[in-house]
Amino acid sequence: MQNIKKSNFNETAMQAVFFLSAFVSVLAVVAICLFLLIRGIPAIAEIGFMDFIFNSKWGPTNTPASYGILSMIVGSVYVTAGAIAIGVPVGLMCAIFLAEFCPESIYKIVKPAVNLLAGIPSIIYGFFGMEIVVPFVRETFGGNGYSIMSASIILGIMILPTVITISETSIRAVPESYKEGSYGLGATKEETVFKVVVPAAKSGVLTSIILGLGRAVGETMAVVMVAGNAVMPLDKIKLLKPIRTLTTNIVTEMSYASGLHESSLIATGVVLFVFIVILNTALSLIKSKSLRN
Template sequence: MESIKKSKFNDTVMQSVFFMSAFVSVLAVIAISLFLFLRGIPAIAEIGFMDFVFSEKWGPVNTPASYGILSMIVGSIYVTAGAIVIGVPVGLMCAVFLAEFCPEGIYKIVKPAVNLLAGIPSIIYGFFGMQIVVPFVRDNVGGNGYSILSASIILGIMILPTIISISESSIRAVPESYKEGSFGLGATKEETIFKVVVPAAKSGVLTAIILGIGRAVGETMAVVMVAGNAVMPLDKIALLKPIRTLTTNIVTEMSYASGLHESSLIATGVVLFVFIVILNASLSLIKFRSSRN
């Protein structure tokens, strides 16, 4: 009797331990948003929302100081768009290759390669970009190499594994009957895949693209090493010119910032965080919609 009681007691105690451990993630999300906002929002209020988000003047050490991050927001959008333009077609094609064309022997090489690509640290991508991509762009395309283009190329490579693995599994999930229907109508294998299978897998592909955007927007170290990081006035932003993004703004100035300057960098993080939350929300929306269909 005693031992049964004791084990019941243990069961209840451990159940609450399990629950509390599960709740740690919730606490972490609350703490991260709370402290980020507590430090960031007052800074935005002090600078003025319009002067912060919609001004391109960034000069925290000038007198009078200015704290506009519009060109960093635009910069983040440009490099992310560039990454999508480069990464999505290649990634999607590679996913089609893995799911539909790849002989088994080759699959055993390509699939682990994709996983390995996901495991390479961003610092390695950044260093590779600095040593190979930047000189390549400088010598063959123009500018000094540290540019939106170089950052887009590196980010495009970095989002490949995300795009490939998620698209591949959603392509594989398309029912065989769709393909048979298309073959029955006389379509070739390629026509079937690109006109029937890929469109049928579109919610998975969209998920992959959004996760890719999230990765590209949030990437810091790889971008800081190839983008040149100069703050550009909006009308001077160009493909072959240097660029500063939201993430690299934080990492380039934090080490010597203090006071409102430091808070404005945290506020830059708040803007980034809001971007990510919006992306996450749209992901849940896609999940919700596709589960309803």
């Protein structure tokens, strides 16, 4: 009887711990949302939604001041798209290799290296970009090297661990019966992998892409160091030109901003937060659609 009471007590205590953990997580999200909305929405209202979102002129210290972030939105989209174009094909091919073709002896080397990529600080990626990627872009393609292309290359490398790890896990989760059925119909290993296994793992692969996209959108330090951090007019935004993204704009000017300038930077965070919400919503829709299919 005493053991039963002790077991019930332990069960109730653990339920309370789990509930508290979940509550803290939800509370943190709500607190962040409230902070952004309370501090950011009034700034957007004062500046004007159209002037803030669709104006490409950013000059808080000018007379008159201007607070348009369109060029930075476009810059973020360009850099993120470039990172996805570079990181997703490489990451997916690496995941397929690790899951289906990699010998055990090589897997023991490659897998820890992939995990190590996830643990490297952003500032190290930034140093690598400044010393290796920027000179490579400058000498190969022209310009001064600090550009959308350099930032895309660095972010493409940074999202590799996310894409590789989740995609590999999804590919390994495909039932063996799928492969056996494909082999039974006379398909080769390559045909089985690319026409049966990968399509069956599409939900996880798409999840890895969306999460990699979120990592690329929110990255700051490495982008500051290699992108050039210049607000460019929309007609001058090119792959080899410097660019400023939403995240780099916040970190660059927050240290000395005050008044409406500071509020506009927080409002920039609101726009970035909306992007992340859209990405998470897209992820949920993709997963639910995959489950229905």
